[in-house]
Amino acid sequence: MNPKRKQRLFMTSFVLVATALTVSLVFMALEQNMNMFYPPADVAQGKVPLNQTVRAGGMVLEGSVERASDSLAVIFTLTDHQGADFVVTYTGILPDLFREGQGILVEGELNRAGVFEAVEVLAKHDENYMPPELMDMPGAAPATASTEALPGLGERE
Amino acid sequence: MSGSVTASLKQLWHKLGSPRWFYQITRNWVRGFGVMAAVLLLVGCIWGLAFAPPDYQQGNSFRIMYVHVPAAMVSQSLYLGMGVAGFIGLVWRMKLADVAIAATLPLGISLTALALFSGSVWGRPTWGSWWEWDGRTVSTLVMLFLYLGIYALREAIAEADLRARAAALVSLVGTVNIPVIKYSVEWWNTLHQPASFTLTEKPAMPAEMWLPLLVMVLGFYCFAGHNVLSRMRLEILRREANTRWVAELFAAKSVPASITKES
Structure with missing residues (x-):
């Protein structure tokens, strides 16, 4: 390799490494803000600012969903299945995938009473897909549904 | 033995410097990729859309995956290819590198847009x-x-030289974004689910669901090969229009010489 080309190789690699370094430093600086939502533990421990629009996420606690009989109002609890949970109120149409045990993101404000007043509810599904027939087989469904409590929900390094 | 491999690789490297050699060697590849893409995409579409079972949660809407996943995968691979071409173009000033970048852009744009659109619909x-x-x-x-x-x-x-260098530099620098796309779902809490389908791990779905996906992914890759190679060959002809080998090529096919002279 001739010297000129060697120099270009060096300079080009330098540009690439410098860019990668810059980007990773930016991401490290932004760390917490890059996350899309607060996990239940943060909400329960009061790490979430009150009366500001924020996002929080968790799994819908089994048996916690109460629907009003005369309106679209609904109350449910989001949990990380590790002891932390919080109550959400919402009025409106829920996504198709909303159900007990499902991972859910809510956007809205946390009030002083610790109740999350959601203005938007989003369903988070995991990367596992399965035909409905397999759901009926004992043992097959829970394996994907609950053992690996939705990666990314509830855990945070 | 490794010596002879290195030697032949070196030879290939030098040959890649010749657009003419590239034009001639890829003549049959274009058709091969095209035929394979047509067969795979047809089979994959029918299999994925009509015969694969619906998902237990999402029902039939999960079938959007059969377009969304291959489009996203191939658009990222194409970008990575552009980054490599950019690197080669900057260091070795190889003409073919700029041809490759120019030829990759239209399909890269289309597939990225398709991935975003299908993701939105999903x-x-x-x-x-x-x-x-x-x-x-x-x-x-x-x-x-x-x-x-x-x-x-x-x-x-x-100005052609400047254009090639500028495009190569941006392609190369933008490659930093590819690992960000890939690992975004692992680094941060995102709404998007992690990958169901990777080279290294068992797919997170039964074979009757991932086999059509595999067929679609291969089909998209073949289509990309077909599309990018065709565009590269066309671009080579355009750039080398005044050379003797292109003139001879067209003379042999008894095309009026006026066509090649116009450009």
């Missing part, structure tokens, strides 16, 4: 939203803007 029923600003969607949008930016840059610069 997001509406499953997440409950057309668009969310999470790590995966934003980094993919950045890739679309990088593609569009490089395209605009190449259109804006008239």
